[in-house]
Amino acid sequence: MNRLPLLFAVLLSAVPLRADEAASKLFSDYWAEQMRLSPLDATFYGEHGYDDLLDDNSLAGRAARKASDETLLKRARMLDLKTLTLEERLSVSVMKTLLDDELEGLALPFQEFEVDHMSGGQSWIPTVIQTAQPMRDAADAAALEKRLQAVPLYFTRHRENLASGLKTGRVAARVPTEKLIRQLEEMLAAPVEKSPYIDACDRLPEPLRAEWKPRLIKVVEAEVAPALRGLVAFLRDDYLAKTRDANIGLSGVAGGRAMYRHNIHAHTTVDRSPEELHKIGLEELKGIRGEMTQIARHVGHAGDLESFLESVRRDPANFFTTREDLLKNAELLVGKATVKLPEWFGILPKTALVVKPVEQFQEKNEAAARYFRPPTDLSRPGVYYINTYKPESRPRFSMTSLAVHEGVPGHHLQIALALENKELPLFRRNAGFTSYVEGWALYTERLGDEMGLYQDDLSRLGMLSDQSLRAARLVVDTGIHAKGWSRDKAIEFMKSNTPMSQEEIEAEVDRYTVWPGQALAYKVGQREIMALREEVKARTGRRFDIKAFHDAILRHGPLPLPVLRESVLQAFPSK
16 A cells, blocks of 8 residues: 555645546545554554554654544545536535544543543554554564564554643543553463463464474563563552543543534544433433333242342353353353344355354453454454453353344444445545444344344343443443543442342443543434334334334444434435
8 A cells, every 4th residue: 555645645636636536646645544543443444554563652743633634525525526426425514524523532641641441542553463464574574673662662652642631630540540550460461372462473484484483482581572571560659649520521631521412423423412421321221110010020020120130140050050051051051143144134145154152361351242344355254252251250141132232233234334335435434433333233132122132031031131221331331431430439330220239230331431421322212213214114104114224324334423314214205
C-alpha cells in the first residue's frame, strides 16, 4: 500500500472528476488514511502495507489524524449529493458522522488518563500479532521484528500522556490501574518463549522459524520486556497513589461532562442526555424484572426476585466445572442456532464461525465472551471467544444467549454479511457503529426466544439476565460517569438486578469505568430496531415478512441509527 500522504495524492490529481467518481475516490482515500494512521487496525483488517509499524499515540500523532480528518471532511462537504445514488449518499452520511465524531474526540484529552486493562496497547498489540500478523516469509518476519522494536517508543509516549494527566489532574480510576499492573506483571513473569508478542513465529515455515524465532525472542527480551517493566514501574511507583478511588467516572475528571456527552453520541449516534438514558434503564429493568419474577413463580420460588436470583447464583449445578465442558457447550449452541437461520433470514453469510477460548494472557481481565471479526479479505473465519477462566463462575443458563449475541444470528451474521457485500466501499463494510452492531446483537437475543432457542426456564432466565444487564448498563454507566457513583454502589446495583456472579459483575463495572458510554449503545440500538420493526409491521400489515425486515436492517452494513431509520422506512413505504 502506498504510504504517500493523502494531501499530496489529492494535489497530484488535476483532472476534474464527476460527482460519482469524486465520491468513489473520497471513499477509497478515507479508508487508505484510516489504515495509514492506524497500522494495528490495518493488520487486523487484513490490509498488509503497515505490518512493521505501531500507531503514533503521541500528541503529534493526534494532530496528524486531525489534519487528515479535516481534509477529508472538506472534500465530503463539496460533493454534489443530488447526482449521487442512494448508496453513495448513505456513504457520504456515514463518513461525515465518523469524521465529525472523531474530530470532536481528538479535541478532548482522553489520552491523559487512558488506563485500559481490557483493550489497551498492552493487550491490543499482542492480540493483533497473534491473530493477524502475516508470517509467510522472511519479509514478514522482518516486519514483525521492526514492529516489536517500536514497542518501547509506544509505551514511552503512553507514559508521557499519563504524566501530562497527572499535571492537569486527570487520572484514571484505581481498580483498573491495579488490574493493568497485575496483567503486565503476569506477562513479564511468563517465559519469554511463551510471550504473546512472538506467538506468530510458530506460523513461519521451517527453516525460517528456526532462524527467526531466537532472533525475535531477543527483541522481546531486550526491548519489549523492558518497555513493559518501565510501564509497570511508572504505574506502581508514580501513578497508582494518585488514582481515583471514589468518583471513578468522567464526572471526576476536569472537562468530564463534555467528554461523556461526546462518548454518548459517538457510541449511540443519537443525542441523548445522561438523565434520559438513566431513566430509560430503570424503566427497562422494571419490565425485565417482571418477566424474571414470572419464571421464579413458574419454578416454584415463593420469595422475592432478589432471593431467587441469589439462589440461582449460589447453586453449583448452574455453573460449569471444567474449561473443556464450557467450550464444548458453546460449540454445540452455535451449531443449534445456525440450523435455524434460514427460517428468519433471506441473506445468509458464507464466512465460517469458529469457537475458541479467550487467550490465557488476558482471560482474567476479559468479559464472559467476545467476537473477533474476519479480515476484510475474509481469509480468516469469524471467532466467537468464550472465557473459560474459572469455569465454576460461568453460568450455564447464560450460554445460549451468549452464543446468539456473539455468534449467530448476532455479531457474526451481521458483520460477515457486511464484509461480504462487495457493493459497499471498504470503510462501510468495516464500520463499527456501536449502537448498530451491539443493538443488533442484543435484538437477536430476544429474537432467539422467537426462534425457539431457549429450551427451559433457566436458559430463558439467562437471556433475561443478559437483557437486564444491558438495561442495568444504562443506569450504571450514567451513574458512574454522570452521577458520581462509586464502584461499590455500581456493583451493588448490578447484584440486585442481575443473577450474574460476583466476579462477572466486578469485571462489568470495571469495563464501564474504562469505556465510558460504550455500554449505553446496546439498549439504545436494540430499542430502535424494535421500534422500526413495529413501524414496518404497521405499514405492511398482513404482508409483514420477518426475513425482508431483517434483510433491510442488514443490507447496507453498519449505519448510524438516524440513517438506518431512513433507509429501512424507504424500503417499506407507507401505502
